[in-house]
Amino acid sequence: MDERGLGKRIQGARQAAGFTQQSLCQKANLSFSTLTKIERGAIKSPSIFTIQSIAGALNLSLDALVGSSAVSSNTPQRNLHRSKSGVSFVYFDVNGCLVRFYERAFARIAADYDVPADVVEMAFWHYNDDACRGLLSVADFNKAMSERIGIQGLDWAPYYLDAAESIIEMHELVRWTADNYKVGLLTNIMPGLLGSLKELGKVPALPYDVVVDSSTIGLIKPELALYESAVKQAGVPADQILFVDDTKSNLIAAESLDWHVAWFDYARPAESAAQIRQILEPVA
Numbered sequence: 001m002d003e004r005g006l007g008k009r010i011q012g013a014r015q016a017a018g019f020t021q022q023s024l025c026q027k028a029n030l031s032f033s034t035l036t037k038i039e040r041g042a043i044k045s046p047s048i049f050t051i052q053s054i055a056g057a058l059n060l061s062l063d064a065l066v067g068s069s070a071v072s073s074n075t076p077q078r079n080l081h082r083s084k085s086g087v088s089f090v091y092f093d094v095n096g097c098l099v100r101f102y103e104r105a106f107a108r109i110a111a112d113y114d115v116p117a118d119v120v121e122m123a124f125w126h127y128n129d130d131a132c133r134g135l136l137s138v139a140d141f142n143k144a145m146s147e148r149i150g151i152q153g154l155d156w157a158p159y160y161l162d163a164a165e166s167i168i169e170m171h172e173l174v175r176w177t178a179d180n181y182k183v184g185l186l187t188n189i190m191p192g193l194l195g196s197l198k199e200l201g202k203v204p205a206l207p208y209d210v211v212v213d214s215s216t217i218g219l220i221k222p223e224l225a226l227y228e229s230a231v232k233q234a235g236v237p238a239d240q241i242l243f244v245d246d247t248k249s250n251l252i253a254a255e256s257l258d259w260h261v262a263w264f265d266y267a268r269p270a271e272s273a274a275q276i277r278q279i280l281e282p283v284a
């Protein structure tokens with residue numbers, strides 16, 4: 001599919017879902033000019049991550065939005081498997097699974113502004129859910145957090161991105177998984193930060209089959225509606241999905257919908273990654 005064909009397909013899917021260009025841009029966290037250029041076919045080979053953001057905002061899988069042939073033309077063919085436990089699709093969490101950041105970011109803010117680290121952390125958790133739902137922009141989050149701590153000019157994103165440390169064992173596991181199964185990201189994250197992590201190489205640069213970014217769909221884990229959307233986007237039955245997360249309440253919610261689940265313990269990354277790989281042992 002060429003750029004014009006892709007643009008027409010995206011435009012048709014947007015109109016069928018009842019979105020204006022402005023409303024889709026807001027939900028997919030895209031600039032208006034980027035979307036209009038894509039729909040006109042004016043951007044040659046738009047980023048797979050941008051197309052995934054559009055698909056997620058439209059509550060569609062990547063294949064459903066652009067067609068499997070369009071994806072495969074730029075993506076190496078994979079020999080996909082089914083695990084012995086019946087898994088064919090794997091969702092990975094990001095924060096706490098692919099990167100760790102919390103303590104380091106809080107400590108650096110505390111040191112720079114001469115405030116207690118526990119005060120910084122409490123302020124963060126007070127507003128984090130609304131930011132991850134997309135109800136607060138990062139700028140609004142910065143303002144609210146600054147006011148609560150009693151400081152001025154806090155910019156959360158640089159602290160987060162600098163402190164975010166890749167968990168190498170999980171990056172290796174994600175790449176192996178993507179060679180053998182359909183794979184996606186399912187994350188509670190603030191607007192725009194997932195794209196920044198990808199650009200910095202702190203999340204594996206892969207053509208994920210699905211990306212479920214909480215800030216683009218207005219839902220966060222462990223809300224069941226988010227998992228229901230993720231099932232639809234995965235395009236497989238719920239009992240064929242494995243979800244890897246470091247928070248047990250998120251796993252319990254997924255398990256209630258018949259997903260397979262695996263807890264990642266970031267204090268023991270190598271052991272946890274090995275256990276997950278055992279779960280994904282393919283059928284011979």
